[in-house]
Amino acid sequence: MFDLNEKVAVVTGANGVLISAMAEELAARGAKVALLSRNADKLTQLASDIEAAGGIALAIAGDVTSTESLESAAKTVLDTWGRVDLLVNGAGGNSPDATAMPGKKTFFELPTDALRFVTELNLLGTILPCQVFGKIMADRQSGIIINISSMAAFKPMTRVVGYSAAKASINNFTEWLAVYMAKEISPNIRVNAIAPGFFLTEQNRFLLTNEDGSLTDRGQTIISQTPQGRFGKPDDLLSTLVWLASPGAGFITGIVVPVDGGFQAFSGV
Numbered sequence: 001m002f003d004l005n006e007k008v009a010v011v012t013g014a015n016g017v018l019i020s021a022m023a024e025e026l027a028a029r030g031a032k033v034a035l036l037s038r039n040a041d042k043l044t045q046l047a048s049d050i051e052a053a054g055g056i057a058l059a060i061a062g063d064v065t066s067t068e069s070l071e072s073a074a075k076t077v078l079d080t081w082g083r084v085d086l087l088v089n090g091a092g093g094n095s096p097d098a099t100a101m102p103g104k105k106t107f108f109e110l111p112t113d114a115l116r117f118v119t120e121l122n123l124l125g126t127i128l129p130c131q132v133f134g135k136i137m138a139d140r141q142s143g144i145i146i147n148i149s150s151m152a153a154f155k156p157m158t159r160v161v162g163y164s165a166a167k168a169s170i171n172n173f174t175e176w177l178a179v180y181m182a183k184e185i186s187p188n189i190r191v192n193a194i195a196p197g198f199f200l201t202e203q204n205r206f207l208l209t210n211e212d213g214s215l216t217d218r219g220q221t222i223i224s225q226t227p228q229g230r231f232g233k234p235d236d237l238l239s240t241l242v243w244l245a246s247p248g249a250g251f252i253t254g255i256v257v258p259v260d261g262g263f264q265a266f267s268g269v
């Protein structure tokens, strides 16, 4: 039911804090994992770590906002392993420049370049890999796509403008592509998303912690709104990833699964 042995997985944003844990988990379960990210040095280290643990990995430098770069990465994967079974669209993130900060920068002053950067990275950076690797799945009439959304998709976070909008559109796109694949290509191609709650990582550290490591007011608010009373850890995402990627989830497509310690369920009262 949860067998991933010998599956070929492409994981974008693979050297990220959350996504590297996902790549390692897939490899530990016997999948061959193509690690794709802009930062080639860190990827090589991750590939070595996976191989040292007995897994199979391939590091590929690539840009999820460039079709040309993705096609080159896809060729490398096909030349090496001959197929793609699973795509995890992990590349994404926020930018301080696209975030309204009280006393520093209002919504009206957010630079166009910064807004373009976060919307392109998160939205286009999900759609383009689905085009390139989804086409390979379409040719084989089989495959699984897992997008990475966010709690910000369901309810926009204060200050976080472009990122919230981009993640909301990933939910919409996940539903759209799930229907398109099932009805027009093959019911054996499934598309789902995972929406992490609050995980303390590099993309949000500047909002959630002070320089001395203590929580900011915003960080404290998040903990108070998370019924389980803590930030998530990368490992918290892994069972959902494995479930959605497995044959056991064969009748599940078009959903966004929150992994959030109860944040979404809590009214605050």
Ligand SMILES: NC(=O)c1ccc[n+]([C@@H]2O[C@H](COP(=O)([O-])OP(=O)(O)OC[C@H]3O[C@@H](n4cnc5c(N)ncnc54)[C@H](O)[C@@H]3O)[C@@H](O)[C@H]2O)c1
Pocket: 012, 013, 014, 015, 016, 017, 018, 019, 020, 036, 037, 038, 039, 062, 063, 064, 065, 089, 090, 091, 092, 093, 094, 121, 125, 148, 149, 150, 151, 195, 196, 197, 198, 199, 200, 201, 202, 203, 204
């Ligand atoms: N950290 C959180 O609390 C949180 C919460 C909800 C959702 N998410 C989402 O989870 C995903 C992973 O988050 P993370 O904290 O591990 O991120 P991270 O910043 O640690 O890693 C992001 C990765 O994406 C790569 N990347 C950036 N731009 C790229 C591009 N154009 N092409 C290819 N690779 C590129 C980076 O090199 C890095 O490896 C993101 O989509 C993020 O938005 C994170």
